[in-house]
Amino acid sequence: MASADLRQELDCSICLNIYTDPVTLRCGHNFCRVCIDRVLDTQEGSGVYSCPECRSECQDRPVLEKNRKLCNIAEHVRSIPEEETGVRCSYCVHSPVPALKTCIKCEASLCDIHWRTHNKSAEHVLIDPTTSLEKRLCSVHKEILKYFCTEDAACICVSCCLIGEHRGHQMESLDEASEKKKEKLRNVLQKLTTKREETENRVQSLQERRREGQKKAAGVTETVTALFRDIRRQMEDLEKSILSEISRQEESVSLSVSVIIQQLEIKKDELSRKMRHIQELCNMSDPVTVLQEPDTGDLCATEELCNMTDPVTVFQKPDTGDLCDTEDRERHDDQVHGVGDLDVGLISGKLHTLSDIITGINVCFYVQNPTDILLDVNTAHNNILISGDGKTASRSDINENRPDAQERFHYYSQVLSTMRFSSGQHYWEVEVRESELWMVGMCYPSIDRKGDQSVIGGNNKSWCLCRGYNNRYAVIHDREAIQLPDNIPYDRVRIYLDYEAGQLSFYSLCDPIRHLHTVTTTFTEPLHAALNVYKLWIKVS
Structure with a gap:
């Protein structure tokens, strides 16, 4: 020590x-x-x-x-520890030892030996060792604090009770007041402990949700990666196929044109040769040689006809032969036109495969097909007509007078689905273009069926996408509305449910699809699809 x-x-x-x-x-x-x-x-x-x-x-x-x-x-x-270095016995002068008690009356700290002497006298008030003795004395009378004034919530001495400002006030002993405060503190501690446990549970729940979210994100990432990898493979295969077809057609066209060009080059050489021979005859001065040269046929006849002024003579002359032969020219023209061009129709047909690839991509990675929703006539309000296929709900002014079933809506023109969802991922779509006022969403089966709180979105048991008056759109839960933009089409909407993740999402099926809002909560009951029809009709699919 x-x-x-x-x-x-x-x-x-x-x-x-x-x-x-x-x-x-x-x-x-x-x-x-x-x-x-x-x-x-x-x-x-x-x-x-x-x-x-x-x-x-x-x-x-x-x-x-x-x-x-x-x-x-x-x-x-x-x-x-402080008791070994800070608070020392005030009477052990030469070698102070740690104090076990402090005497308020003597304002001294006491070791084991001196504490026993003080403990024999009732006048001495002993407390745990401390160096802050001034806190145990009245700041006014410098006397030991013995009572607690409940009116002023202050620790006071005897003089404060008799002659001080606390005279006549309600008093308690320090121990009694301390016990009461400790009891209150224990209650507070219990509440704080409960809240801490609740907070810890929430933290654990959120951590679990985060892990699930990370796991799900990893799964989605893997799915998307595989999807785009497959798309790239299909696109590359399609590109190779189309480019190969273009190369094949280009080669075929080039070969056909080359054959015709070769034939025309031969014809051009023949014509050049004849032209040179005629030029030589025209340059000869010996008439005998010129006249004895065999007839040049078509060229001479053509030139002769061209130099005639009598049109009758021209028309009466027989056909001039090769160069003026119309059939020969048409034959060459047919060859040129017969070469044709790239088969754009075939290439376009192959490009339609690209559209098939894009169409084949399923936007809902977890759900391959929409859930088959049927409307439950046993829940339908008596002014709601349900079609024979259970898909369309229409508002009618005629009361259907159905049996007064417990699950039927009596206050609002609403209807639920026959199917309930307590797990998994699902989506369904609603056509609402024919209804001016509507609500579509999901609710718990425990939703009220008769009171004015039974409207979907108007309580804590339901969520809905709503079209109200003046073309205002909102997502509503427990009468709290989140306004949505009104500049996008709402003719057809999609509701997507991920029960385990506690997510309910709304989409507008315009071009492109628009995400409207996602509700995140913890579902405590199964869910039904729910419709509210104010005017005309809406249809599920």
Whole structure:
């Protein structure tokens, strides 16, 4: 056990507290690192540095060496409980020992030996060891606090009761008042404990939901990745197929054109040869040679006809042969036109496969097909007509006078689905374009059927997407409305339920599909699809 003298040796002479990170100067004196750094900073620029204790000087700023042994001792003493270092027996002068009690009357701390002497006298009030004796004395009369004034909620002495400002007030003993306060504190503690447990349960629930969300997100990520991987594969295959078809058609067209070009080149060479021969004849000066040359046929006849001025003679001349042969020209024209072009229809047909790929993507990863919803006539209001296929609910002014079933709605023109959902993911769609005012959503089977609180969305047992007057749209739960934009079509809507995740989502099936709102909660009962028809009809699918 550390003595008082030892503890004083562990006090820094600058801050007067136990050393913190002690360092040693060359003169051998120890200080807290922060304390001596501040002192040396103030000596900066004076040209000399000195020790705060012995005043030994040096020209250069001294290097601070950490005193590891002293640091360990200081840390050990600092960790000793306060009753072993702070509160000492006031009567053990030469070697104070830890106090076991404090005497308020004597304002002294007592060890085991001195406490036994004081304990024999009823005048002495002993409490647990403390150095704050002033808190146990009246600040006005400097007497021991013995009572508690319930009117002023203050601890008071005897003089306060007799002659002080608390005279005539309701009093209690300190022990009695303390017990009452402790009882209140125990009640508060119990409530706080309950709230803490509830908070812990909520934290655990949220952590579990977070883990489920992360797990579900990982599953969705894997599904989406696989989906797009398959789409890319199909797109690549389609691209290769279409490009191959284009290359095949281009090669076929090129080959056909090449054949015709080759034939025309031969024809062009033949014509060039004839032209050169005619040019040679025209350049000859010997008439005999010219006249003896075999007839050039079509070319000469053509030129002769071209030089005639008598139209009758021209029309009476027989056909001039090859160059003027219309059938020959048409044959070549047919060859050129017969080559054709790329088969755009075939390519377009292959591109339709792209549309099939996109159409084949199912937006609802968990739900392959919409849930088959049927309307339960046993829940329908008597002014609601249900179609024979159980899909359409129509508002009628004629009372159907159905049996007064317990599950039937009596106050609002509403109807529920026959199916209830207590797990899994589901979606269903509603056509509402023919109804001016409507509500579609989901509710618990325990929803009221008769009172004015039975409208879906008007209580804590239902949620709905609603179209009200003036084309205003909102998602409503427990009469709390979340307004939605009115500049998108609401002709057909989708309701998507993820029961385990506690999510109910609403979509507008416009182009593209628009997400309207998602409700997140914890479902405590199974859910039914619910419809409210004010005018005309709505249809589920």
